Amino acid sequence: MKKIRKAVFPVAGLGTRMLPAAKTVAKEMLTVVDRPLIHYVLAEARAAGIEHFVLVTGRGKTAMEDYFDHSVELEATLKAKNKTALLDELLADLPKEGEISYVRQMEPKGLGHAVWCARDIIGDEPFAVLLPDMIMDATPGCTAQMIAAYEQTGGSNIVVVEPCPPGMAHQYGIVALDGQSGRLNPMTGMVEKPAAGTEPSNLFISGRYLLQPEVFDILSTQERGAGNEIQLTDAMLKMLAGGSPFHALEYDGTTYDCGDKLGWLRANVAMALKRPDLRGVREMIGEELRR
Numbered sequence: 001m002k003k004i005r006k007a008v009f010p011v012a013g014l015g016t017r018m019l020p021a022a023k024t025v026a027k028e029m030l031t032v033v034d035r036p037l038i039h040y041v042l043a044e045a046r047a048a049g050i051e052h053f054v055l056v057t058g059r060g061k062t063a064m065e066d067y068f069d070h071s072v073e074l075e076a077t078l079k080a081k082n083k084t085a086l087l088d089e090l091l092a093d094l095p096k097e098g099e100i101s102y103v104r105q106m107e108p109k110g111l112g113h114a115v116w117c118a119r120d121i122i123g124d125e126p127f128a129v130l131l132p133d134m135i136m137d138a139t140p141g142c143t144a145q146m147i148a149a150y151e152q153t154g155g156s157n158i159v160v161v162e163p164c165p166p167g168m169a170h171q172y173g174i175v176a177l178d179g180q181s182g183r184l185n186p187m188t189g190m191v192e193k194p195a196a197g198t199e200p201s202n203l204f205i206s207g208r209y210l211l212q213p214e215v216f217d218i219l220s221t222q223e224r225g226a227g228n229e230i231q232l233t234d235a236m237l238k239m240l241a242g243g244s245p246f247h248a249l250e251y252d253g254t255t256y257d258c259g260d261k262l263g264w265l266r267a268n269v270a271m272a273l274k275r276p277d278l279r280g281v282r283e284m285i286g287e288e289l290r291r
């Protein structure tokens with residue numbers, strides 16, 4: 001069983017649900033409290049022992065490359081002003097040299113296509129995929145829980161799932177299980193964006209995956225699926241049909257889907273409430289509700 005060392009972050013999406021801001025600010029750079037979304041997701045992967053981060057970017061996303069690099073002028077200014085705690089925090093959060101790669105998805109052909117764009121950097125080893133819209137708030141982190149499930153199952157592919165809000169299944173990938181006991185269950189199928197009423201369960205794929213590298217061979221056929229996009233779910237289904245085991249994991253934690261405005265606002269409130277340095281938040285929310 002090979003160690004999971006690398007993770008792919010598909011960050012090329014246009015973010016139409018976060019317009020007008022997403023017109024010029026990459027949606028992954030929208031802040032939740034005081035750090036961009038991608039910061040939380042990368043930190044989750046790093047906390048799980050991931051050693052190499054692959055960002056699949058697109059046009060208009062260069063701010064992320066600057067974010068994960070030194071800002072020489074800023075660092076010099078913080079040093080001159082003796083703001084060492086802030087400087088240390090900024091430096092501690094940076095990936096080390098050579099730990100992060102960027103690859104361009106030149107056309108928006110779907111999630112499967114985005115993952116396939118990382119094939120040469122991942123090579124022949126299992127890897128994680130983290131969709132950056134989702135903040136998974138958990139201890140240990142969601143990726144760490146997936147890796148524990150990967151080890152427990154002897155190297156199965158892992159897909160994180162959670163109960164789908166009523167009437168929403170047609171917006172997600174939905175899994176089929178071989179019975180259900182506990183949080184980790186073998187999968188028998190999956191379908192991307194099923195027509196209303198045809199979903200095989202109420203569990204949707206919520207944006208975290210551990211995959212064996214054979215997914216790249218399947219994705220290389222560039223077959224289109226739901227929405228005329230190259231779907232990761234379709235490639236995983238073919239792996240499953242070919243005998244590669246998949247397990248669905250209901251991780252222990254709370255998911256904030258920041259891909260739309262309400263979810264993003266909620267994440268801001270939830271993360272702010274957890275911050276010891278922002279003690280006035282609860283009172284502030286109360287005041288706004290009474291206004």
Ligand code: G1P
Pocket residue numbers: 111131171172173174192204205206207231232233
């Ligand atoms: C993608 C996946 C889908 C998954 C969803 C989670 O869909 O294809 O299986 O349930 O992310 O957010 P998208 O959001 O790109 O339509």
